[in-house]
Amino acid sequence: SQTIHQWPATLVQPVGSPLSLECTVEGTSNPNLYWYRQAAGRGLQLLFYSVGIGQISSEVPQNLSASRPQDRQFILSSKKLLLSDSGFYLCAWGRGVLETQYFGPGTRLLVL
């Protein structure tokens, strides 16, 4: 069966510090991978998606970036965090168009 992991589970960072969130998927190969952000009490905002190694599409211009160094690894980064970057970050995987997306447990980020 497939499993998706995210870490860390929670993170408190000062404004201006760098960020690295990691997501890995087990039990499948060549998945589509997604990063979403969910603000408190809000919906899910797609940030990045990837259909293969090194292939990243950005949905929202901002100070975040994503990378996919391995087939089942997806990393969300920032060089300098802003207060507005606080939120619940969710990684998801799917097999392709019109297929279900499966979400990880999420990382709660608080920028102070």
Place this chain on the structure above:
Amino acid sequence: QQQVKQSPQSLIVQKGGISIINCAYENTAFDYFPWYQQFPGKGPALLIAIRPDVSEKKEGRFTISFNKSAKQFSLHIMDSQPGDSATYFCAAWRNTDKLIFGTGTRLQVFP
């Protein structure tokens, strides 16, 4: 248009009652409509999904009704239970490989 509009924002239902959440879309290129359930502090989990070639899909107490001509779909939770208390998101696939989510409905079921 790429939006999916979801209502109500919050819903309070008594145990045993029917919970109804509605979604509407504008882009006729959408072709797959999943519903996700999210408990506090957890990632969303797929609850039930429908494709536009059927008007209704039922799984246990959960039913999706789909009206293609009106570009609307809804989730019905029959015999609602306190354990159903969660946030529910409707979604629709855009014409490539990106899901578009509604804004969510927070459901509270009281005993």
